[in-house]
Amino acid sequence: MEIRVGPVAVNYMEHGSGRPVLVLHGAGVDHHETEACFEPMFDGVAGLKRIYLDLPGMGRTIAPETLRSADDVLDTLLSFANEVTGGNAHLLIGHSAGAYYAQAMAARRATQVAGLALVCPLLPGLRDVPEHRVIAGSEEIGDDDFRSYFVIHTPEMLERYERYVAPAAALVDQAALERIGARWALTPDHTPPYAGPTLVVAGRLDSTVGYAAAADLVDHYPHASVAVVDDAGHALPHEQPDLLRALLAEWLARVERSLRV
Template sequence: MDIPTRTTVVHYAEHGSGVPVLVLHGGGVDHREPQACFEPAFDGVPGYRRIYPDLPGMGRTASGPEIGGAEDVLEVLLDFADRASGRAPYLLAGHSAGAYYARAMALAAPQRVAGLALVCPLLPGDAEVPEHRVLVPGVQSEDRGFTQYFVLHTRGMLERYERFVAPGTQLADAQAMERIGRHWELPAAAPSTYEPPTLLVVGRQDSTVGFAGTMRAAADFPNSTLAVLDGAGHALPHEQPLLLRALLVDWLARTRRGAG
């Protein structure tokens, strides 16, 4: 499905009905990765309309020269969220770069975002990351996309990479991503806190964004659960699906209590 915004047409997939939940993917992939990782959390939890957009320049969402940096992407996502949700309050989740934009969206429109879940969030100015370390060696692969993303090199993880991650990388617009990447950092926002229920989840072995920055950022979210999961890198949604599901289900329950 597609929704036109002021600068591009956003392609997305959706499931279910009820409270809108927008889920944003990370850089260089498309909606299929978070769809595979987040949908299990909604199994047996009715009343949610899950919306998975392709970010500009990725998947089937185009990114022309008018989208020249992160500020333009943020404008597209805020416009899309308004249109997709029917301008009703919505829940918002993101992984990696998707979490970077989700955080900015929540701070820009806290009255619209009724709950926020950030998984392995990219944060500006945070270079405190551990070295990449494979915890469970197993299958051999020459694909650095897999070997540098996952810390569990099992047959099951490789199959998930090949099924849910790699296809999206083939659709990414390299020129658009390079153009946006040159201006990826959003302007520093005024110090503020976000009050609605929040979930912060990071991998102890994440060599892409680390975990220390997210622990510091937790102070901006006074009603948050912070979880640092051992045995997970940047591919945490694949490597620790049961723990992630439990944390997401708890987050959904907290947003329901807040709405009630």
């Protein structure tokens, strides 16, 4: 599916019906990774329309020359959200760079966001990022990208990487990502912190963004549950799906309770 917002034709996929849930992937991949990771976690959950989109410059969403900064991407995402939700209350889930944008979207449209979930979020002020290390499996399987992304090196994880992650590399517009990345810092927003039900999940072994900055968010969001998961890196949604599903289920229950108040 495709919808045009300003100069950008955003490619996306929908599943189910009901309250919209926008799911944003990280850098260098496309919606197939988040779809593969999160869609099984919504199995048996009724009343939610899951929307997986390709961020500009990735997948099949082309980033025109007019997109020159993270602020431009954020404007596109806010317009996309308005189009696909009709301005109604929706949920936001982001992984990595997708969480960076989801956090900003919730801050700017707090009254329209019913819940916010940030998984291995890219955040300003990253610190104490650990060195990469493998905790299970062979260090000899897969390519360099697989070995630096996953901390669990098993045939199952390699199959997921080759099926849902690696194919997106051929679709990445590297020039667009470099252009946007040169101005990756979003303009500071001085609105109060998002006050809705929030979930933050980080991998203790995440050698891409670490976990320290994510853990700090427990003091930023007034209604946040924060989990730092051992035996997981930046590929946490692949490596710890059962635990992430349980955390998302608890978050969804909090969202429903807040909507009934």
